[in-house]
Amino acid sequence: MxxxxxxxxxxxxxxxxxxxxxxxxxxxxxxxxxxxxxxxxxxxxxxxxxxxxGFVNTHTHAAMTLFRSYADDMMLMDWLQTKIWPAEENLTADDVYWGTQLAIAEMIKSGTTCFADMYFFMPDAAKAAAESGIRAVLARGMAGIAPTANQALAESENFYKEWQHGADGRITVMLGPHAPYTCPPEYLKKVTVLAAKLGAQIHIHLSETASEVADCQKQYGKSPIALMQELGVFDYGVLAAHCVHVSPEDIAIMKDKKVRVAHNPGSNMKLASGVAPVPDMLQAGICVGLGTDGAASNNNLDMLEELRLAAMLHKVHRLDPLAIPAKAAVDMATSQGAEALGLGNITGxxxxxxxxxxxxxxxxxxxxxxxxxxxxxxxxxxxxxxxxxxxxxxxxxxxxxxxTTIDQERLLSEVGRRGMSLINKS
Amino acid sequence: MxxxxxxxxxxxxxxxxxxxxxxxxxxxxxxxxxxxxxxxxxxxxxxxxxxxxGFVNTHTHAAMTLFRSYADDMMLMDWLQTKIWPAEENLTADDVYWGTQLAIAEMIKSGTTCFADMYFFMPDAAKAAAESGIRAVLARGMAGIAPTANQALAESENFYKEWQHGADGRITVMLGPHAPYTCPPEYLKKVTVLAAKLGAQIHIHLSETASEVADCQKQYGKSPIALMQELGVFDYGVLAAHCVHVSPEDIAIMKDKKVRVAHNPGSNMKLASGVAPVPDMLQAGICVGLGTDGAASNNNLDMLEELRLAAMLHKVHRLDPLAIPAKAAVDMATSQGAEALGLGNITGxxxxxxxxxxxxxxxxxxxxxxxxxxxxxxxxxxxxxxxxxxxxxxxxxxxxxxxTTIDQERLLSEVGRRGMSLINKS
Structure with missing residues (x-):
């Protein structure tokens, strides 16, 4: 029928x-x-x-929609330390539920059918995703240097057990160690142990800024990519967000370890992070999907805009009008994105x-x-x-x-109120 | 009332x-x-x-909407010689009327209230603009190396006399020598004589590609900007499209001669022309507006997209998240654009x-x-x-x-048919 x-x-x-x-x-x-x-x-x-x-958004922090337009045109650390982190301190589980629903409403209206999220209060994010009918790959963000480091591991395990294959199979769960600069090696080791135990894949930020890579070289004598390889992080299936500052050696490792990349051209442009060597990655046969990153650093969740930026940014950066033609950009936004999330056999x-x-x-x-x-x-x-x-x-x-599944009027009223309140508290 | x-x-x-x-x-x-x-x-x-x-689109070739999506992801000269020029050979005055109406419909629907056009069959473009109610600054494109070089001068003069301050003052006319590489010095001299006679301003492409600048240096021993200064082109009020490859010396000349710039980030990215030094121009106090360029090289006439690209491209290119903040980008799309078209006292x-x-x-x-x-x-x-x-x-x-002034259904039917027909003939 x-x-x-x-x-x-x-x-x-x-x-x-x-x-x-x-x-x-x-x-x-x-x-x-x-x-x-x-x-x-x-x-x-x-x-x-x-x-x-449908578009596949391979990297976002959905509930950060609540901070959309709150702070722009700032230096990254100034933005984080004086604006975003203080405001995030005030977030409640209910805020994350509504902020995630706002993100999902925007994504559905702009043609996205599947997204990968990394944030916190993830059972509430999962509830929003389940109710909305969208497909989602969710990860509880974990920072090894935070006081909540061990709690985050325990929450990730519970979240995996509760939500992996949840909502009629529409929801899958990854582990979400935030980044090498917030997760020291001993913590990443714990994450790999948990990944092995659960059979879970990993969603992580890697090599987003030049200073991150320089600091890693200084501290560990190797790039974030090489460090991840050494720690065994790449042995469990990895979705790596950004990969802006990666060397040819890094790309060889990524190819060898089947690392899948979430390329976020809009965020990389707005935060002035740099231009990822996407044509080189594609030529090496690496799977590259596209992501919007969070709405605080984009500032929308419009995958068609990312698709277009991917097609246009690399042309001007390489001075090559044949870099990333239309077909390659559309594939990154759909089939390659699905593959990046481990869903290449069912969607995209x-x-x-x-x-x-x-x-x-x-x-x-x-x-x-x-x-x-x-x-x-x-x-x-x-x-x-x-x-x-x-x-x-x-x-x-x-x-x-x-x-059809979200009451837009009520949603806009809730998030308008909550967004203002979060800022006034901080 | x-x-x-x-x-x-x-x-x-x-x-x-x-x-x-x-x-x-x-x-x-x-x-x-x-x-x-x-x-x-x-x-x-x-x-x-x-x-x-309303947005001010400071540079487009309106009727090239008929070639939208016809040829993409190609090298510039290959694109021009095998695709665009042969197809343009087939254009009729009626095609330009309908193609311009298509551009105007798209511009109105995306918030543009004024545009600067350079193309041919301009009385037909003016008719479309007049009927639609939009504000327009129109120029008959002139190529000194073409067989029609002198005819183009005569048409420009007639067009100026007929349409300057036409349609209740909504239409103004500029002279449109295409570029230094298509208009030799003796021809540009004739254009300046006509400009002086009419009191007309000039709309021209300058320093769009690196090879154009290198060729000009080789042939004349100076940059296109320095050559224009020497020929007196800048003495009549100039709107210069692109200015991607301009040196600090060029910028000093542009500032001194009050050259106004039409920056086209989308076209420059898609054609891989390069990144114009817009932050330097703005710091020098040069008037910079934004343009979409023609739909064959963009591929839409969405000024909000140009505004956003202007805000984001220069950030990543300079690795400075404070380059071109929101206010500066909006000003370029509105008040600076109006000033670039000589309309800063009435619109923007x-x-x-x-x-x-x-x-x-x-x-x-x-x-x-x-x-x-x-x-x-x-x-x-x-x-x-x-x-x-x-x-x-x-x-x-x-x-x-x-x-309210354009019958969209009829328009789409006309341009669908005409667009296909132009390609089939070429």
Whole structure:
């Protein structure tokens, strides 16, 4: 029985070709692509619509939406020490629930069907994700230098046991040691022991800034990447956020250890962290997905913007207009992102037997004309606000621009109030 | 008599502050800002809306929208010689009319109230601009090396006489010598003679690519900027597009001769031209506006995207998170842009006695929450598709997202057909 039939849409196939096709969805899965003549519970007319795999946001701190627009155009340490950390001190579990729901609402409305989060009060973040219907890969952020270091390990273990494969399998859990500069070697060793015990993968920030790498060289005589290899962190499956300042030797290690990268061009630009050598990573065969990072350092969760920045930033940085062409950028935002999260066999592609995680763009707008090439229009001209319908796990979460699982009016009222209150307290 | 009253909006003042205010418009002008109690022909409730001066797009080739998505991810000369130039050969006056209308529709819908165009069949472009109600600064592009070189001069003179201060003063005309590499010195001399005769200003491409500058050095022993100074081009008021590869000496000349710059970060990134030294230009006191360039090299006409790229590209390029803060980027997209077009005394600011050229953003969306700082939200989080209402010269051109002067359905049908036909012929 077909539950949803997408009729006559322009479909982006995994090979980058766009062809008019129908898509049949039965329960959570894509069951047919081509010409579908059977009846369905719900038929969506997709003429003049572009159907793509939903975006995969491989790195964010969802509840930091509450700090969106609170502090910008500042030096990183000034920003953290005088603004973000004091404000985060005031966060409650309820704030994280609402801040995560705000992030999810924004992501669904801009076409993201799956995201990787690292933050705290994660059972509350998981509750927001479960209720919303989105797919999520969640990690309790752990800082070995914090007074809560051991508590964070215990919470991570409990969180894994409670939520791994939760919400009908939509939620998976990783361990989230924050970074080498906040997690000393002995603490990272404890994390690897826990990863081995649980069979859990690891989500970590690596080599985001030049000073981080210089400090690591000074303290340990090697780069963060080389240090992680030595400590065995890469033996459990690693999603590494940023990797801006990585050497050819680092890239060789990353390739060898199958490290998957979350590239965050918007955050790296706004915080002036630098430009990651993404063309070199791709050439080496490393899996690179895209992420927005948190809304305090971006300041939105718009994956189409990241896709476009990935396509444009590396061109100007390398002075090569062929660096990261449209197809490569779209793959990073979809199939490569899914692979980066360990979900490459179930999402990130419009393909039979894959999960029905689908984003549909309305194309009846001036910026979508003429239509010489839909992949180019998506990459270089579209707006995330053109997203018309979003389906995750076979359920419609956005229906003609309207959220179906989130009460937007109540949400905006809650987060408006909570956002102001957090700042006034700090 | 108040013709339009904007009630209870969050208004962006020229000093960068946002305060809730009413705005009264009488005919073409802003007549009151503050608390307005009088009646009006039309009242727009602006609660939860951000009111800003309309964006000024200082450099585009409007009708090139017809080539949007036709050719991307190519080397510049390959792109021009095998794709764009052959397709442009087929353009008719009617194509330019429709292509320009497409550009204007897209610009109005994304909050642009004034644009500077350089292309050909300009009376047809002017007709599209006049009918639409937008403000425009138009130039007939002239190439001295083309067979049409002298004809272009004559057309420019006729076009100036016919359209300068046309359409109730909404249209002004500049002379448009394309660039030093397509206009030899003797031809540029003729352009300056015509400029002096008409009292016309000049719109020209300068120092866009490194090879252009190297070729100019080789041929004339000086940079394009120094060559223009020597030829007297800068004596008539110049809008210079790109200025990517300019030296400190060039910047000193530009400052001295009051050259105004159209910075096109999106085009410069996509074509891998390089990063213009905008922070240095601003520090020198040079007027820098923002432009989208043509849709074939961008690929949209979204000024909010340019504003954001300007704020983010220079941060990462200089490794300085304080380079081009939000206020500077917004000014470049509005008041500085107006000044760059010689319209700084009439548009680009929400100010009494200025033209009512106004863009209103809807803020009731997740990415506009919480609202710690509206200027930051505009710069780093907003979407051009949040534009709700656009007013030019006191007339509403976009009303609750709907174009009032352009038949969008007919337009999309025309340009879809014409775009395909141009390519099939070439």
């Amino acid at each position: 077909i539950t949803i039939l997408l009729k006559d849409g322009d479909v982006l196939y995994p090979d980058g070709q766009v062809r008019q096709s129908d898509i049949a969805i039965s329960d959570s899965l894509i069951t047919q692509i081509g010409t579908v003549t059977e009846q369905a519970d719900r038929i969506i007319n997709c003429q003049n619509k572009l159907i793509i795999p 592609k419009i393909q039979r037997a894959y999960k029905a995680d689908i984003t549909i763009f309305e194309m009846q707008e001036p910026h979508w004309y003429p239509r010489h090439d839909q992949l180019s229009l998506l990459t270089y001209a579209a707006s995330a606000r053109d997203v018309h319908t979003v389906i995750v796990d076979g359920k419609i979460l956005l229906d003609n621009h309207q959220l | 108040i013709t339009i009253l904007l009630k209870d909006g969050d208004v962006l003042y020229p000093d960068g502050q946002v305060r809730q205010s009413d705005i009264a418009i009488s005919d073409s002008l802003i007549t009151q800002i503050g608390t307005v109690t009088e009646q009006a022909d039309r009242i727009i409730n602006c609660q939860n809306k951000l009111i800003i001066p 600011k929400i100010q009494r006695a200025y033209k009512a050229d106004i863009t209103i953003f809807e803020m009731q969306e997740p990415h506009w929450y919480p609202r710690h700082d509206q200027l930051s939200l505009l710069t780093y989080a907003a979407s051009a598709r949040d534009v709700h209402t656009v007013i030019v010269d006191g007339k509403i051109l976009l009303d609750n997202h709907q174009l």
